Amino acid sequence: MMNEIPYKIYLDENEMPTQWYNVRADMKKKPAPLLNPGTGQPMTEEELRHVFCDELVKQELNETDRFIDIPEEIRNFYKMYRPSPLVRAYCLEKKLDTPAKIYYKFEGNNTSGSHKLNSAIAQAYYAKKQGLKGVTTETGAGQWGTALSMACSYLDLDCKVYMVKVSYEQKPFRREVMRTYGASVTPSPSNTTNVGRKILAEFPDTNGSLGCAISEAVEAATSQEGYRYVLGSVLSQVLLHQSVIGMESKIALDKYGIKPDMIIGCAGGGSNLGGLISPFMGEKLRGEADYRFIAVEPASCPSLTRGVYAYDFCDTGKVCPLQKMYTLGSGFMPSPNHAGGLRYHGMSAILSELYDQKLMEAVAVEQTSVFEAAEIFARSEGILPAPESSHAIRVAIDEALKCKETGEEKTILFGLTGTGYFDMYAYAAYNDGKMTDYVPTDEELQRSFDSLPKV
Ligand SMILES: *Cc1c(COP(=O)(O)O)cnc(C)c1O
Numbered sequence: 427m428m429n430e431i432p433y434k435i436y437l438d439e440n441e442m443p444t445q446w447y448n449v450r451a452d453m454k455k456k457p458a459p460l461l462n463p464g465t466g467q468p469m470t471e472e473e474l475r476h477v478f479c480d481e482l483v484k485q486e487l488n489e490t491d492r493f494i495d496i497p498e499e500i501r502n503f504y505k506m507y508r509p510s511p512l513v514r515a516y517c518l519e520k521k522l523d524t525p526a527k528i529y530y531k532f533e534g535n536n537t538s539g540s541h542k543l544n545s546a547i548a549q550a551y552y553a554k555k556q557g558l559k560g561v562t563t564e565t566g567a568g569q570w571g572t573a574l575s576m577a578c579s580y581l582d583l584d585c586k587v588y589m590v591k592v593s594y595e596q597k598p599f600r601r602e603v604m605r606t607y608g609a610s611v612t613p614s615p616s617n618t619t620n621v622g623r624k625i626l627a628e629f630p631d632t633n634g635s636l637g638c639a640i641s642e643a644v645e646a647a648t649s650q651e652g653y654r655y656v657l658g659s660v661l662s663q664v665l666l667h668q669s670v671i672g673m674e675s676k677i678a679l680d681k682y683g684i685k686p687d688m689i690i691g692c693a694g695g696g697s698n699l700g701g702l703i704s705p706f707m708g709e710k711l712r713g714e715a716d717y718r719f720i721a722v723e724p725a726s727c728p729s730l731t732r733g734v735y736a737y738d739f740c741d742t743g744k745v746c747p748l749q750k751m752y753t754l755g756s757g758f759m760p761s762p763n764h765a766g767g768l769r770y771h772g773m774s775a776i777l778s779e780l781y782d783q784k785l786m787e788a789v790a791v792e793q794t795s796v797f798e799a800a801e802i803f804a805r806s807e808g809i810l811p812a813p814e815s816s817h818a819i820r821v822a823i824d825e826a827l828k829c830k831e832t833g834e835e836k837t838i839l840f841g842l843t844g845t846g847y848f849d850m851y852a853y854a855a856y857n858d859g860k861m862t863d864y865v866p867t868d869e870e871l872q873r874s875f876d877s878l879p880k881v
Pocket of ligand 1: 541698
């Protein structure tokens with residue numbers, strides 16, 4: 427069997443993971459607790475319950491249970507689009523003429539086009555189980571809102587999405603996918619919330635921002651009976667749900683006795699990377715195996731490689747709890763030429779702590795080199811990758827080319843988080859030779875660090 431590795435390694439239904447893996451259980455030093463921005467004290471379960479569903483609050487605070495059962499209804503939903511394919515990139519290897527063995531786990535095989543559905547269905551399920559009427563959220567370009575609307579429609583749950591106004595107007599396709607799945611999509615800022623009305627009064631022509639959309643979504647959830655707020659990345663519960671990616675990968679690789687030397691993923695808020703590496707990181711933390719883990723971020727929004735490890739707001743509206751993380755400051759805005767996604771100012775608390783303990787590496791890459799990698803990948807493997815995913819492709823290719831120089835037959839696994847069909851303006855800029863790179867100056871970053879909360 428060892429020599430007959432198929433192009434795609436699938437799992438049978440009875441091999442699918444039945445539990446999520448909670449990497450915090452194996453961390454000797456745990457991520458720092460969420461703090462109440464008003465009191466500076468750790469957020470209590472009670473306080474978090476005003477915003478999030480009860481079961482999700484428990485998962486957010488759970489640092490001790492190594493495994494958490496995936497409820498049967500969620501496993502059934504997963505069966506519609508999972509296992510996601512684990513592909514041996516034979517064609518890419520050939521194109522690069524590398525002795526490296528490259529595998530990728532492809533999460534773009536569902537209508538939402540990304541891994542976000544793995545957590546959307548879990549969050550919607552627990553809201554439904556609690557007897558809630560619906561959930562609210564924000565979305566920028568729309569990947570998370572799309573995933574959540576699919577999950578809510580499956581469970582017959584109301585879904586209210588606040589979409590950053592400029593995306594609502596300029597990116598109508600994901601908006602229409604959301605509406606097709608029954609979600610109500612409101613351009614933010616809107617006059618449906620106090621915070622939205624206040625911002626509109628002050629800045630009538632604003633294009634909106636993610637921070638503002640978060641503030642509106644939180645207000646909509648906390649001011650209406652039977653609603654809670656849900657978030658698509660950054661939180662530890664989201665990493666937990668995304669561990670299904672890593673669990674499937676590990677089961678599939680173990681079947682063929684394959685052990686990756688390095689595992690690479692793009693990092694926005696850290697959920698796909700955290701999910702992919704979790705079970706492998708667990709082995710490393712327990713001293714059972716060693717791997718290199720590499721987080722890839724945009725050079726224009728470099729939270730890990732140039733940020734500070736400090737308590738910060740998770741949103742620009744400053745309504746969410748404070749989290750200790752690698753951050754560029756909640757006021758940081760990537761330059762307007764930034765087209766490649768992954769524009770979040772902070773990073774998952776779990777990944778931040780693992781990075782701080784030097785258990786994970788990070789690299790920042792510039793967007794033209796990311797799109798160059800996307801083009802190589804699309805032409806050799808056939809899949810048109812999301813710009814976000816292409817950050818991981820860039821570093822996987824770079825590592826494979828290093829193997830070509832040294833002659834080492836390293837095994838590389840990377841996360842291919844999604845497809846890029848709704849990112850064609852960014853591809854157009856690249857194809858027209860109009861895409862530029864931008865790296866923030868130290869002074870720019872310092873201005874943003876100066877406004878970090880003093881905790
Ligand atoms: C949202 C998204 C990401 C980044 O989010 P993480 O939480 O860092 O995983 C990456 N790729 C795609 C396709 C996405 O939609």
